[in-house]
Amino acid sequence: MSQLLSLRDRKRAETWAALHAAAARRALDEGLEGVNIEVVAEEAGVSARTFFNYFPCKEDAVLGLKKPSVEPEMLAAFDIEGDLLAEVSRLMLAVVRSIQGGDDSAELRGRIYEAYPQLRHRRYQYILKVEQLVLETVASQLAESRRWREMPANSAWQGHDVDDVAFTIVLTASTRMRHVMQKTWSNPTATAQFQALDQGLELLRDVFKELL
């Protein structure tokens, strides 16, 4: 038998799911205030202290949020030589999406976000973290890229710091994440979100045509 996960990892995943399920159910049944750490922990069969080994706060347990990370398959799909804004935006969206469950639980999450809009702030805060992660990747790859190393002498980027350029691109992509979230709170599926991203990039280009 191939073990996809070790016993330890499997139990950890089970505990995580149990805590999330208990928190989400109580939130939908009794409202956000009805989520009591002690009760949730007991329902999941662990101590209250252990709850905080899995989630930094109640909100994250209700939403089932995980720490963001840039996975190898995301990097593989990323091309620093391509359409930079689109590439970086898609990379960010992939990372942002990975901190939550898949499309199977999208409808449930949609209902939670509709019921408790306060929780949206939490999502925005995570985007700040994602920025940092993606910025490291983009800054290092851009510095090594052909488009930077073989930059034409008349390029508008001439004279700018590569980190400043990467910063600007990543933060611009980040604004598109916010746009995607805003448009897809009630339907956060992959299809809807990547489509919203494309529309957001289109919007961005049109807005800037008149401003720059």
Add this chain to the structure above:
Amino acid sequence: MSQLLSLRDRKRAETWAALHAAAARRALDEGLEGVNIEVVAEEAGVSARTFFNYFPCKEDAVLGLKKPSVEPEMLAAFDIEGDLLAEVSRLMLAVVRSIQGGDDSAELRGRIYEAYPQLRHRRYQYILKVEQLVLETVASQLAESRRWREMPANSAWQGHDVDDVAFTIVLTASTRMRHVMQKTWSNPTATAQFQALDQGLELLRDVFKELL
């Protein structure tokens, strides 16, 4: 004698300053962990409960942060018909700056941010709130503006929602705030920050010249 502030308002300001001073001094003397609410409150002559009537958390007391708000004089300096990106960015910077003390305490704050970079996150979170405030202003003013109501038929903005356009502009300005903060942690004076903003806008234009 002209009363700039009523007795009530004066006492409130004094208590605020006392709490902030006590928290900031202890942070610089003993480190962030050395800031104990009970002690700070006692030093300021109020109860621990009252501390939370002034600040939502320790960090804000250390930094002396106030709730952001768009003041009338900022609105007066704002021109929806002007260079939109520059106008909105300057409005945001004014609001962001107003949540903290003036240039007289800039050097002190600079030292705190240098000593405890974790606190910078707090500043970023406040920028999220400022966005919301500024977005309301810009969205409503843009909808009533000449540039929107008398938009030429060939404008790239044709067919877009005015709220989406305002959203994109405000979030772009927000990225410039982040740039300003990053460049001026150690010297957050008005001069340095408005200069950093102009450089940031220049950077933005140059980056986009190659991307759009």
Add this chain to the structure above:
DNA sequence: TTGCACAACTGCAATTTTGCAGTTGTGAAA
């Protein structure tokens, strides 16, 4: 298979944060 290093869980105590309800004093209107 044994034994070790470490991940996960735990209780406990301290601190932070919030809700509530009661007291006091200020500001303003009559």
Add this chain to the structure above:
DNA sequence: TTTCACAACTGCAAAATTGCAGTTGTGCAA
């Protein structure tokens, strides 16, 4: 000047959060 509504402060209790130190069991290498 008196009166009244309310802002500010308070204690208290509950809940959330964190640090620390000890126990247990898994994963792995000898």
